[in-house]
Amino acid sequence: MEQPTRLGRAVKATVLVLVVAAVAYPLLGVLGTSIASQSDIIRSTGLVLWPDHPTLDAYRTILTGGVVTRALLVSIGVTVLGTGASLVVTVCMAYGLSRREVTGSRLILMTALFTMLFNAGIIPNFLLVKGIGLYDTYASLVAPTLVSAFNLVVLRAFFMNLPEELYDAARVDGAGDLRILLRLVLPLSKAVIAVVSLFYAVTYWNAFFNALLYLDGSDKWPLPMVLRTYVLQGQSLSSAAAGESLAPEQAVQMAVLVIAVVPILLVYPFLQRYFTKGVLTGAIKG
Structure with missing residues (x-):
């Protein structure tokens, strides 16, 4: 060169x-x-x-109770629980689809990939969520986006690239699929799981559209909905945050924006060393 x-x-x-x-x-x-x-x-x-x-009057205003504090707790809970649930379902599904001996795995994979190209639309999704009783619940913020087809394909590709001899040796020792997944596959997949975790966490933390569709009332709003309503649309936030505020309205709005950005900025450095290795999963074979 x-x-x-x-x-x-x-x-x-x-x-x-x-x-x-x-x-x-x-x-x-x-x-x-x-x-x-x-x-x-x-x-x-x-x-x-x-x-x-x-x-620091703006931060005192939004962190001493009110809609911002409640929305922050909702976002943290939805992000933690949603990321955990999505990882469990995606890892188990990817492991099953990576095994060639599983009957119908290709059909299930094609069905998952189909969702990357075509979506049912807003009204069918809304009717489905309401029909199964998830409307106006926190579960409606997690269930519709529980599995990402892209993350599923990334994990499946990584699991398939693991040497088949490792699976055979584990089965000779009497290990079942669950033990192979927990004791063999997951320890070797820390990089890609860290990257997928970051993808899911960012998705749940920044998501507001599900809250806009499926939540009835501001008492269950996550932080992105507060940003949309009080910052982007310019509605007054000081009175909604914690009663009478000594901080200027613009400072309060920017403080909410900082709180929405900082958690991802704090998490990313811990996952950065896995990021390059994880995103190249499946790019090189052999």
Whole structure:
């Protein structure tokens, strides 16, 4: 491979700096505005990158009770339980579909892949959720998206690439499918399971459409619905958060946005070392 020229390195460095600046500017603006005082916001007439009078009044407002605190707890519960349930179902289904001796596995796989191309639509999904008694329950935030066909295919490809000799040796030792899955397959699949877990967690954490369709009332809203209603649509959040607020409305809205973004930013570094290995699963065979 040819060594890059000085001009090539300079261009790459310039592009990288511009990309980082384009990402960092709005992030710093949101963070700075969330801790800005009313005078800082009025003076800047927009996002505050560096407030002269920083204050945590906006975070006190939204974390001392009210709709934001309740929505945060709902999002955490739905993300944790939903990710766990999706992993259990997806791993078990992928393991079964990876075994060639399972009758009808190809038909089931084709059915799962069919859902990646065609969707029943909003009205049939709504009627189904309501018909099975999940309407206006937290289960409606998990059940319709319990299994992702993409994640299923990724896990199945990884399980099929494991050496068949390992399965044969385990069966010679008297291990059944459940023991093989728990003692053999899962320990060898930490990378891909970490990546799939991140995909599911991000999906559940950011999802608001199911809540918009299936929840009747704001008492069960997850955090993305609060963002949509009070931040994007511009409705007043200070009174809904915790009574009378000392923080400016714009600072409260940006504080909610920070709280919605930070959990994923904190989780990602712990899974980053698995990410590259996991996303390349199935790309190289042999």
